[in-house]
Amino acid sequence: MPKILDAPRMARCIGCESCMLACARMVYQRLSPYTSAIQIRSSGGLMGRMVANICTACAEPVPCVEACPTDALTPREGGRGMTYRKSECIGCRQCVDACPIQVIGWDEQEDKPVVCVFCGQCARFCPHDCLELVEAEVA
Amino acid sequence: MLNTGYVRVLLVDLATGDFRTEDREDLWRECLGGTGVASCLLGESVHDDRDPLDPAQPVAFANGPLTTIFPVVTKTVAAFRSPLTGEYGESHAGGRFASALRYAGYDALLLTGAAKQLSYLVIHDDRVELRTAAALRGMDTIETGRVIRDLVEGAGHRSILRIGPAGESRIRFANANVDTFRHFGRLGLGAVLGSKNLKAIAVTGQKPFTMPAGSRAYKALYAEVYDRVLHTDVMKKYHELGTPVNILPLNEMGALPTYNVRQGYFGEAGEISGEAFAEGELITKRACTGCQIGCIHVALYRRPFAPGWEYESTMVAYDHELVYAAGSLLGIGNRPGVLRLIEEIDRAGMDVISCGTALAWATEAMERGTVGPDQFAGLDLRWGDVERYSRAVALIAAGRSELGQWLSQGEVAAARHYGGDGYVAAAGGQGIAGYWTGYAHVLGHLLGARHSHLDNGGYAIDQKLEPYTDEAIVDRLIEDEAERIVQTSMSICLFARGVYDLGTISQALASIGMEHSVDDLRAIGQRIYWERIRLRERLGFKARLEDLPHRFFETPTPRGQLQPERMARLLQIYQARRAAVLG
Numbered sequence: 141m142p143k144i145l146d147a148p149r150m151a152r153c154i155g156c157e158s159c160m161l162a163c164a165r166m167v168y169q170r171l172s173p174y175t176s177a178i179q180i181r182s183s184g185g186l187m188g189r190m191v192a193n194i195c196t197a198c199a200e201p202v203p204c205v206e207a208c209p210t211d212a213l214t215p216r217e218g219g220r221g222m223t224y225r226k227s228e229c230i231g232c233r234q235c236v237d238a239c240p241i242q243v244i245g246w247d248e249q250e251d252k253p254v255v256c257v258f259c260g261q262c263a264r265f266c267p268h269d270c271l272e273l274v275e276a277e278v279a
Numbered sequence: 280m281l282n283t284g285y286v287r288v289l290l291v292d293l294a295t296g297d298f299r300t301e302d303r304e305d306l307w308r309e310c311l312g313g314t315g316v317a318s319c320l321l322g323e324s325v326h327d328d329r330d331p332l333d334p335a336q337p338v339a340f341a342n343g344p345l346t347t348i349f350p351v352v353t354k355t356v357a358a359f360r361s362p363l364t365g366e367y368g369e370s371h372a373g374g375r376f377a378s379a380l381r382y383a384g385y386d387a388l389l390l391t392g393a394a395k396q397l398s399y400l401v402i403h404d405d406r407v408e409l410r411t412a413a414a415l416r417g418m419d420t421i422e423t424g425r426v427i428r429d430l431v432e433g434a435g436h437r438s439i440l441r442i443g444p445a446g447e448s449r450i451r452f453a454n455a456n457v458d459t460f461r462h463f464g465r466l467g468l469g470a471v472l473g474s475k476n477l478k479a480i481a482v483t484g485q486k487p488f489t490m491p492a493g494s495r496a497y498k499a500l501y502a503e504v505y506d507r508v509l510h511t512d513v514m515k516k517y518h519e520l521g522t523p524v525n526i527l528p529l530n531e532m533g534a535l536p537t538y539n540v541r542q543g544y545f546g547e548a549g550e551i552s553g554e555a556f557a558e559g560e561l562i563t564k565r566a567c568t569g570c571q572i573g574c575i576h577v578a579l580y581r582r583p584f585a586p587g588w589e590y591e592s593t594m595v596a597y598d599h600e601l602v603y604a605a606g607s608l609l610g611i612g613n614r615p616g617v618l619r620l621i622e623e624i625d626r627a628g629m630d631v632i633s634c635g636t637a638l639a640w641a642t643e644a645m646e647r648g649t650v651g652p653d654q655f656a657g658l659d660l661r662w663g664d665v666e667r668y669s670r671a672v673a674l675i676a677a678g679r680s681e682l683g684q685w686l687s688q689g690e691v692a693a694a695r696h697y698g699g700d701g702y703v704a705a706a707g708g709q710g711i712a713g714y715w716t717g718y719a720h721v722l723g724h725l726l727g728a729r730h731s732h733l734d735n736g737g738y739a740i741d742q743k744l745e746p747y748t749d750e751a752i753v754d755r756l757i758e759d760e761a762e763r764i765v766q767t768s769m770s771i772c773l774f775a776r777g778v779y780d781l782g783t784i785s786q787a788l789a790s791i792g793m794e795h796s797v798d799d800l801r802a803i804g805q806r807i808y809w810e811r812i813r814l815r816e817r818l819g820f821k822a823r824l825e826d827l828p829h830r831f832f833e834t835p836t837p838r839g840q841l842q843p844e845r846m847a848r849l850l851q852i853y854q855a856r857r858a859a860v861l862g
Contacts, residue, residue, distance in 0.1 A: 154573030156566035157378075158505075161347070165490070165498060171348060172382050172487030173436040181435035249487055267509050267571035 142218040143258055144197040144276040145178070152268040153190035155180060159262035159271060166261040168247070168254060175247050177256040178271075193243050195256035197221030197276060204255070207238035213255070220276040224255050283307075286316055286341075289385045289407065291400065293475050294334070294392030296409040300385070311795075312343030312386065313770035315807045317358035318369065318728075320389050322814045331360040331368075331467075332449055332474035334393030340380070341387040343770035347378040349501060349787050350508050351775035353567035355380065356767060360818060361466040362474075363451045363633070363689050364708035367815040368466040369729045372440075373567035374458035376482065377770060379438035383484030390475065397447070399479035401431055404486055412478035417444050419626040420456040423479060433483025436568075441479035442469040443628020445676045449473045450687040452633035452709075456625070460565055460575045460596045464630045465731060466709065497790040504778060504787070505571065513777040514572055518564070521576040522599035523553030526607075529714065532837045534738075536715045537607040538662060539639035540704045540834050543715040547612025551602050560614055562594070567772070574774060580618040595622045603713025604635025608704070609642065610662030620668055627676035633689060636710025638671055640690035640703050641682065649699045655682040701829035706730065708826075717741035717838030719752050721831055722849055726756060726822055728811050733773055735760040741838055749845070753852040757808070764811075765804040809860045824850055 160176035168175040179193040197220040198204075205213045205222045212229035213222045231251040236244045245254035260273035285302035292298070310316045320339035329335055338359045345352040353373040361368030380388065383404055390400075397412045410430075415423055420443040427439050438458055446453035446469030453469030454462045463469075472478075490497065508514055516524050526548055529535040533543035549555065560578035567575075581592040595618045605611065605620040624634045642660040644650045652659040656679065658670055674683035685693035691708050694700035704711055706724035712732035714720050723737025724730055732738050735756045744751055762781070763773065769787075771779050779787075781797045788795050795803070812820075824847050832841050 154564050154566040154575075156571050156573060157568050158350075158571045161569060164487070165348075165501065168487075169490045169494060170487040171490070172485065173378075174485055175487045179435065247487065248485060265505060265571075267573070 141275045141277075142197070142216055142220045143260070143273045144220055145194050145256060145258060145260070145262070146272050146274045147192035147194055147270055148272060149268070149270045150190055150192055153180065153192070153270045154268060155182065155190050156267065158265045158267060159192075162261045162265035167257060167259060170247065170250070174245055175254055176262075177243070177245065177254050178262045179243070179245070192271065193241070195221065195243050195258075196241065197256075197258070198240070203238045203240055204235040204244060207234040209234065218276075221258060222255070224253075224257060226252060229253065286310075286312065286386045287384065288320065288387040288389055289402070290389045290391070291407060292392045293390055293394045293398070293400070293409065293477060298407040306387075309803070310807065311765070311768035311803060312346070313341050313354065313356040313768040314369065314764050314811075315768040315803070316341035316387050317356040318367075318807065318811050318814060320387060321358035321360075321367075322810075324389070324391065325360055325818065327817055331362040331365060332470060334475060335391065336360050336471065336474075338390045338468070338471055338475070339387065340376075340389075341770070342377050342380055343768055344791065344793055345769050345771065345784075345787055347381050347569045348497075348791065349569075350505050351514075351570045351572065351772050351778065352770055353377055353570045353772050354767070354770045356770060357455075357463050357468055359466075359468055359471045362449065362470045363467040364730065366708075366818040366820040367728060367811070368468065368471075370463040370465050370468050371767065371770075372455070372457045372461050372463040373570070373772060374461035375436065375438035375568045376440060376457050376461075378568040379433075379436065379482040379484055381484070382436070382486055383482055384486045390477070393474065394476035397476050397478050399427060399441075399481065400477060402480065402482045403431075403433065404484055415478050416447065419443050420628045421459065421626055424456070424459055427479055427481055431481040431483065433481075437481055437483035439479060439481050442472050442477075443626060443676075445628040445687075446470055446473040447478070448676070448678050448687070450629060450676060450678065451689050451692075452630045452637075453628050454630045456628060460577070461567065462630070465632065465729060467630075469628050491790075491792045500786055500790050504783065507778050508775065509571055514775060517574040517774045518572045520553035520557055521574055523556055523576070523597065523602050525599045525713075526552045526602060527554070530607075533835065534715045534837050535607050536603060536704065536711070536713060538610050539608065539643045539702060540711075540715060540830055541643075542834060543836060545607040545610075545612070548607065550612045551606045551614055551617055553599075556597060556602070556614060560618065565596075570772065572774065578614075578618055580615060580622060582615060582619075593622060595625075597621060600713050601631045604632045604710075608635050608639045608713070609668060611665055611668070612663065613665075616665035619665060620672065623669055623672050627672065629672075629676060632712060633710045634672065634675065636704045637675065637686045637690040637693070638668055640694060640699070641671070641686055643702055644694075644697065644699050647699070649697050650682050654680065656680040703828045704830065706827055706831075707820075712738070714738035715834065715836050717836045718841060718846065718849060719744070719756060720836075721827065721841065722752065722846065722853075723756050725827065726853060727760060728815060733763075735763065741836070747838065749848050749852055753849055753856065757853075757856060761804040761808040762801070764807050765800050768804070768807065812857065813861060822850055822853060
């Protein structure tokens, strides 16, 4: 079964952005808050708190995969989410628009998307165990 | 700065709104960053012959080469001429300011001039814009942050530095609030920004920087430092109870300054200990960007406002220094009272330690009849009376009443005016931090560039140094400050000083392409130490026994009652060390 990212314990989050820095450092190799596929922010509303905007790994048909005109985004083996191949990406941004929860970021300098690759580096560098890579349930 | 070979300085003339950048190769080579760069930029442009609040005076901010890219490298260093002491001012803050400035593409920021009307500065990558803050006049620090959050882009990652009404009124110990819970706290940066008509600075950046060549070494070292930060005891106290863990042990050894340092023991310390706050009020912790510790301890300050179970609640961050200054120093032994004062002082935009030492002096001066309620809008201060202290805070923040006006210039100025300088809890013109440990603490405050316990850790030297000889005390203070300069020139948070020894710093720099051996770093730290003293002396700094209050030689410390003769000897040794380098 494929692994997907979950953020089950965000009430413990201290807002250090260590997870974002880990994604930027380990996966995208470019440091900025915008070169991280996980986005931590404080959220307003009557229950103001820290939240994680993460890819929830849609089941097929996966909207970003459907929108991608090339083979940059393809369905992941075992269902749930996508596989990203940067070499195939033409920078059209259609995946960004297609994401139903708007969690695909954009690296302006590279002109490429910032998507979750389900590697778990963010969880590895979370000091409070807020994040977890879990076995996905497949419908 | 990262792998670039220069320090990129953004220069903004607030009088015109004009801005430009300078890439300074010399600063990159010789000053590292942080303390080194900020003090150097200040030294180049500060006016010795003008008042600290003259619009022509500069304010410098600087990050370091490791900012944001290594764990707990979270600080920005500000340098300015202090309106509280008249001499060199340096202050450090965390929050998101350092990371936002880095992402915007700048290593340092130099402000000069004064805006024509109350304004706020927006720095967004290459765009730098001065906007009117006319509608924000008199607004407290929390509300100012909220309004500006609605006005500028970059939600989630931007940083908003702002001053409160105290800064606008140029209260001499007004601070600059950064992202609600952090501050450029000491020595009056808030008043300097007020004198520049600058209500706030919002910074947001979207410039990613690519990992340097050999990033494998960088990633491996990051992981190693990360594990040391989180999985060893080095930083344990900061993420468990936080700095208020000190309250009880200090009290036990008679080193918790109480009732304006008339004693080192507070009978109600148990009520305001780190343990008591954690059990009773702590609701969450927060962190600066890139720090996995999360030392910011946030309390729920909950109080009834009407019958019928009507409650209002706010979130207030607390720390050892604040609990001392708004607690034991004023004889306040209840947690809601401490939180109330911290919140009110913070919202007004004043440094809590300096406000506490001013209130403590005023309380004793009233007790002695040196000043009276008729000089303070009818207010008679009493130890432990939170309600009265709350009214006093409002008077000081607004500079209202005769005594309020004097206190707004600090207790040293007030005591010089009214008499009573024998019992100010201040060294070098600034109120002391919450330790009463011995000679090194007092001398460290007097000699330290920030007149802060963090300059040289004198309080720790008092607790650990054996044999406790005159020479060893002075040399340790100098060595510690010179080594801390390397750390603060990296803009490393000093809570992580145990993680970042010079060897680790050298390795971290190498992993991003900057070669500095340990010996090289030590030599740079020592050079900056003495250069900064030269700058401080240019601005009026003198290390004199007569600037220490008589009080410091009355109240026993764990090292016994301090003797003026011994303090004079320590100062002589310092002067000899100084003369050997500076002539």
